[in-house]
Amino acid sequence: MPQQRFPKIEILQIAPHYIQFILSETDTSMANALRRIMIAEVPTLAIDLVEYAENSSVLNDEYIAHRLGLIPIRFMAEGSLKGGDCHTAFLPHQECVCYDRCPRCSVEFELDVNFDKYNQTRPEQERDLSLTVTSRNLISNNMLVSPAHFLNEEEQDESHDEGISIVKLGPGQHLKLKAIARMGISKEHAKWCPVAVATYRFWPEITINQEACSMLTLEQKQELVEACPDRILELDEITGNLVAVENAYEMATFTEDLKVAQNAMKKRPEDDDFVKVVQSQDRFVFSVESTGAMDAEEILMSSLRVLKDKLNYLAAEVEKLKD
Amino acid sequence: MNAPERSAAFILDDDEEKIEYAADTKVSNAGTFTLNKEDHTMSNLLRMQLLRDPQVKFAGYMHPHPLVHKIHLKIQTTTSQVAPAETLSAAIEDLSNETDHLITQVTDAIEKWKRENDTGMMGM
Numbered sequence: 246m247p248q249q250r251f252p253k254i255e256i257l258q259i260a261p262h263y264i265q266f267i268l269s270e271t272d273t274s275m276a277n278a279l280r281r282i283m284i285a286e287v288p289t290l291a292i293d294l295v296e297y298a299e300n301s302s303v304l305n306d307e308y309i310a311h312r313l314g315l316i317p318i319r320f321m322a323e324g325s326l327k328g329g330d331c332h333t334a335f336l337p338h339q340e341c342v343c344y345d346r347c348p349r350c351s352v353e354f355e356l357d358v359n360f361d362k363y364n365q366t367r368p369e370q371e372r373d374l375s376l377t378v379t380s381r382n383l384i385s386n387n388m389l390v391s392p393a394h395f396l397n398e399e400e401q402d403e404s405h406d407e408g409i410s411i412v413k414l415g416p417g418q419h420l421k422l423k424a425i426a427r428m429g430i431s432k433e434h435a436k437w438c439p440v441a442v443a444t445y446r447f448w449p450e451i452t453i454n455q456e457a458c459s460m461l462t463l464e465q466k467q468e469l470v471e472a473c474p475d476r477i478l479e480l481d482e483i484t485g486n487l488v489a490v491e492n493a494y495e496m497a498t499f500t501e502d503l504k505v506a507q508n509a510m511k512k513r514p515e516d517d518d519f520v521k522v523v524q525s526q527d528r529f530v531f532s533v534e535s536t537g538a539m540d541a542e543e544i545l546m547s548s549l550r551v552l553k554d555k556l557n558y559l560a561a562e563v564e565k566l567k568d
Numbered sequence: 569m570n571a572p573e574r575s576a577a578f579i580l581d582d583d584e585e586k587i588e589y590a591a592d593t594k595v596s597n598a599g600t601f602t603l604n605k606e607d608h609t610m611s612n613l614l615r616m617q618l619l620r621d622p623q624v625k626f627a628g629y630m631h632p633h634p635l636v637h638k639i640h641l642k643i644q645t646t647t648s649q650v651a652p653a654e655t656l657s658a659a660i661e662d663l664s665n666e667t668d669h670l671i672t673q674v675t676d677a678i679e680k681w682k683r684e685n686d687t688g689m690m691g692m
Contacts, residue, residue: 248620249662254673256681266677274616275666281609286578339579433574542678549671555610556664559603562586563657 264541269528290318294425317393317538354383360414379408393537448528449497451489472506598644617659
């Protein structure tokens, strides 16, 4: 007998790096599975191997390799302007049949910065300054793959930033390396994590007992409004009734303050509550913020695809077990 | 020096099956599935879905140790007519359909949001 549910999605906000949505008519197990997959199992690209030709900078090889690893790498499918899901374009390196690496499972970045050579191109008065090597100095061998500096051109124009700093060079110093990015998931290393933030909060169900509230004076209602540190209540200016504020879901932290305040106002302890705020068990407000490696909406789509793949795999394995 | 590979958390060992089953020796209609290389993500999802099935009397899972990438999922059914594996299949299928439904929901919702909030900023 099928026990299937039909969850609903409402989008509250979409930006390239951020998405906020409501997942409803399902339970915490689904919300939590999605959250965990977004954090740990959505594949992205990250620098995983670095070959040094020359490093005379002040930082040692390992230190620079670690910094390179943490730079978000964006994959943009052909004709798309979004940082997308890279799983169709690449193979996980463990699964690839090639001997060492190939374009199917890796992307190569070249970096070659020589302070003295660069200094000759600088104006006279700037030649005493050190030179910062940034993610912009990484030259990709794949047109679709690049380090994520900025999410859009507008942001790039407004910013004085030159990309993600890697190391500063002084006179006589030279950094030359080849960095190899591979696809992976953040169960292996956090550098493959596409999200900076992936959380959900419970939708607050605010029930206001208007009948009980009619016993209260305006001052008492105002006291209730002020008792809540999250300010989820307000007084309707025309009717003087207590109402929940529109964006209560962003603020509610389910504190006990309202309970305490209204218990003091009750004539008898067993009287009905004036206001009840409970966590909904089937409605969740998700916030997902990207590191820049993928667009936030793509992370959501990708997490669903990963979930689907995992379920299909388990289904096939259970079938095998039955035979 | 003897640290296990980080990928051991999600890639099956050479001699490992994804799922193993052991029928319970003391309880009828019950058995334990060992899901290799799984964690709370899938097991909690499966457990909650199994508990919604009226043919399931008991469903619970255990993660024996944070460094052991295995899950023990125990299922007991109400009658001998239904094997624990049957209920597990059904739960996976329901979840799979739910995910399909979610994928269409998300696609539609994103499209709808973009239609209503077309600011020309999205580069479409």
